[in-house]
Amino acid sequence: MVVEQFIAAARENRMTAHGPLTRSVAATVAAERAIDLAQGRPIAMPTNDDAIEALGLADALRERGAPVLRADDEHWRSSIGDTGCGITSAQLAAAATATMAIPCGPGRPRGTHIVPPAHVCLVRIGSILPTLEDALALVSDTPLPSNLSWVSGPSRTADLEMRPTIGVHGPCTVEVVLVTD
Amino acid sequence: MSHRVVTPGATVAARASAAIADDQLQAALGNLRTRLFTARAVATSTPGLKDSAAALRRETLADLPAWLDRAEAKLRELGVVVHRAATPADARRVILDIARHEEATLAVKSKSMATEEIDLVDALEAAGVEAVETDLGEYIVQVAGERPSHMITPAIHKTLGQIAHTLETRADGEQLPVEHEAITAWARAHLRRRFLAGDLGITGANFLAADTGTIVLVTNEGNADLCTIVPRVQIAVVPVEKVIARFADLPTLLPLLTRSATGQRISNYLTMITGPRRAGEIDGPETLHVVLLDHGRTRLLGTPYEDMLACIRCGACLNVCPVFRKISGHAYDAVYSGPMGKVLTPLLSEDGTEGRELPFASSLCGACTEACPVEIPLADLLVRLRADLRRAGPIVPIVMDELPEREPVHERLPGEGFDSPAADAPLLSPGAPRSAHRSVFRAWARAWSSPRGYRSSTGFARAGARLVPGGWTGARVPVLRAWTSSRDAPLPAPRSFRERWATRDVDPW
Numbered sequence: 078m079v080v081e082q083f084i085a086a087a088r089e090n091r092m093t094a095h096g097p098l099t100r101s102v103a104a105t106v107a108a109e110r111a112i113d114l115a116q117g118r119p120i121a122m123p124t125n126d127d128a129i130e131a132l133g134l135a136d137a138l139r140e141r142g143a144p145v146l147r148a149d150d151e152h153w154r155s156s157i158g159d160t161g162c163g164i165t166s167a168q169l170a171a172a173a174t175a176t177m178a179i180p181c182g183p184g185r186p187r188g189t190h191i192v193p194p195a196h197v198c199l200v201r202i203g204s205i206l207p208t209l210e211d212a213l214a215l216v217s218d219t220p221l222p223s224n225l226s227w228v229s230g231p232s233r234t235a236d237l238e239m240r241p242t243i244g245v246h247g248p249c250t251v252e253v254v255l256v257t258d
Numbered sequence: 259m260s261h262r263v264v265t266p267g268a269t270v271a272a273r274a275s276a277a278i279a280d281d282q283l284q285a286a287l288g289n290l291r292t293r294l295f296t297a298r299a300v301a302t303s304t305p306g307l308k309d310s311a312a313a314l315r316r317e318t319l320a321d322l323p324a325w326l327d328r329a330e331a332k333l334r335e336l337g338v339v340v341h342r343a344a345t346p347a348d349a350r351r352v353i354l355d356i357a358r359h360e361e362a363t364l365a366v367k368s369k370s371m372a373t374e375e376i377d378l379v380d381a382l383e384a385a386g387v388e389a390v391e392t393d394l395g396e397y398i399v400q401v402a403g404e405r406p407s408h409m410i411t412p413a414i415h416k417t418l419g420q421i422a423h424t425l426e427t428r429a430d431g432e433q434l435p436v437e438h439e440a441i442t443a444w445a446r447a448h449l450r451r452r453f454l455a456g457d458l459g460i461t462g463a464n465f466l467a468a469d470t471g472t473i474v475l476v477t478n479e480g481n482a483d484l485c486t487i488v489p490r491v492q493i494a495v496v497p498v499e500k501v502i503a504r505f506a507d508l509p510t511l512l513p514l515l516t517r518s519a520t521g522q523r524i525s526n527y528l529t530m531i532t533g534p535r536r537a538g539e540i541d542g543p544e545t546l547h548v549v550l551l552d553h554g555r556t557r558l559l560g561t562p563y564e565d566m567l568a569c570i571r572c573g574a575c576l577n578v579c580p581v582f583r584k585i586s587g588h589a590y591d592a593v594y595s596g597p598m599g600k601v602l603t604p605l606l607s608e609d610g611t612e613g614r615e616l617p618f619a620s621s622l623c624g625a626c627t628e629a630c631p632v633e634i635p636l637a638d639l640l641v642r643l644r645a646d647l648r649r650a651g652p653i654v655p656i657v658m659d660e661l662p663e664r665e666p667v668h669e670r671l672p673g674e675g676f677d678s679p680a681a682d683a684p685l686l687s688p689g690a691p692r693s694a695h696r697s698v699f700r701a702w703a704r705a706w707s708s709p710r711g712y713r714s715s716t717g718f719a720r721a722g723a724r725l726v727p728g729g730w731t732g733a734r735v736p737v738l739r740a741w742t743s744s745r746d747a748p749l750p751a752p753r754s755f756r757e758r759w760a761t762r763d764v765d766p767w
Contacts, residue, residue: 153540158454174524183538191483209524210509217506221470223536227528232480234442235520236395236411238418239289242438245394245446247480
């Protein structure tokens with residue numbers, strides 16, 4: 078139920094949702110979508126993200142010969158601006174608004190979801206709660222990271238004659254890969 | 259202050275007249291229509307949420323100094339440098355000291371009304387620090403040398419053509435197509451270089467949770483995220499009333515803010531910052547400063563104006579205001595415009611001189627009160643302010659210039675009427691002393707305090723109307739000229755409701 082709701086809301090917020098997919102299929106889809114969106118530029122990826130590790134995404138990208146910028150790269154800060162896509166995973170998600178909570182931490186830089194022009198986010202379907210209110214309530218009981226970003230779609234503005242226009246500063250494209258538990 | 263006055267005129271009435279005569283402005287303001295419906299829909303659809311949010315805001319305000327102390331202690335525990343600034347000058351001094359100490363040359367800013375309040379961009383630029391607004395609307399008004407005209411959509415007063423023209427001044431001779439996507443793409447490429455080079459990130463805060471020390475920023479563009487990722491130093495300018503008691507209050511307050519502001523169920527980016535970069539992290543600010551700005555706010559605590567501090571800056575009252583929707587933000591010549599600006603501007607004024615005429619430029623229709631998601635009685639506060647300001651000194655009367663004929667009468671800016679008669683067409687007689695006004699109003703109040711007095715006075719009015727063929731518009735009845743210069747004085751019906759009720763003659767007119 079929440080999964081269907083999430084997919085519908087994601088579409089409404091101008092995101093593409095894939096799945097739900099099993100881990101191995103999800104790894105293939107996430108890797109191929111990221112490569113496609115990056116258009117030959119490097120793909121930014123955390124080093125310390127359980128969901129990404131569990132999928133073996135780094136291997137999937139390497140097999141396909143895609144250039145990758147990992148969070149342990151000493152040139153991360155100077156190179157992140159040249160990447161073509163960022164891959165993250167959500168700690169939690171809210172179905173009603175297709176919102177994904179993306180925490181930062183060691184090995185999980187906060188620029189991954191926002192600096193590259195495209196963003197692929199992994200969402201475990203077991204982490205989807207009905208509403209943002211539910212997700213916020215759950216987060217308020219846990220220690221907070223130094224930065225927690227709640228993303229509900231591509232960057233957009235209504236500053237030009239109040240017409241919604243996509244892709245002003247952050248990603249122009251956000252794709253979600255739903256992963257079965 | 260270097261901001262150009264875009265809507266000319268020395269008084270709010272003169273600026274309003276100029277705004278109404280500005281065809282480009284009126285065309286741009288047509289875009290506010292959707293926001294009007296949004297504000298109305300939210301006002302009627304979420305009564306339960308409004309009540310809870312209003313209660314949460316009042317709970318914090320009732321004990322604000324204690325919650326501020328709690329927030330400050332928590333922030334310090336997280337390694338945040340906390341500054342208290344009593345005045346805008348104090349805030350500027352603190353921030354310029356930081357910029358100097360950090361040898362900053364480029365500050366990237368996300369949108370913040372608090373930084374407008376302290377004129378931060380001008381102060382930074384004067385100190386040799388380039389300051390770039392990154393919210394697209396805010397960037398447009400910065401390039402134009404203006405102030406934001408609306409706290410949520412700062413460039414709502416400009417048409418797309420005007421925006422393209424404005425941005426071309428930064429486009430190295432390139433001509434920008436008058437097209438939404440093209441302008442957005444240009445701004446993205448242009449501002450991205452600045453984001454990645456900034457050494458100082460400046461933000462406001464939509465909320466600051468006292469129990470966790472979390473700064474909450476709400477954007478659709480993602481520029482607040484960008485302003486807090488690359489720069490090694492972040493400064494958040496937080497007006498004291500942004501403090502909320504608990505992080506757990508956010509599930510109530512955040513959805514109400516985004517819905518009231520834009521009608522979205524949610525804004526695209528909610529950014530929650532809890533302390534500076536931690537051990538092992540490779541981006542985010544190494545140093546995080548929070549400047550708690552008072553600027554006259556705590557002196558409102560315990561007064562009838564305390565309610566105004568509940569404001570969450572959603573802009574809903576601007577969107578429903580019949581005055582704002584006609585004259586836009588610049589006519590107020592203040593940082594905060596619209597109904598909340600009319601209340602807040604004189605209250606925040608350090609020397610009591612700013613915005614004194616603003617509370618009088620209102621029809622008191624009450625749409626703002628109804629739209630407010632945290633139930634601030636804006637119309638009541640306006641009335642109270644009128645009385646308090648008048649006691650404090652003389653008020654420039656609101657006199658509108660002749661309005662263009664194309665305006666339907668009911669859409670005209672209501673003048674201030676009885677309280678402030680036009681200087682050249684006084685309500686009673688030329689040079690009538692204020693005591694004469696007062697005695698007329700006293701007599702009126704006495705008459706209408708009894709059913710009998712009410713009946714006989716309306717009888718007189720109907721009798722009088724019969725003596726004026728064609729009705730008593732201002733030109734024909736001199737004593738009403740001031741009143742009708744900006745509003746209608748409709749004729750009484752030939753028979754009163756009471757008379758018709760007595761004979762059950764209920765056919766309309």
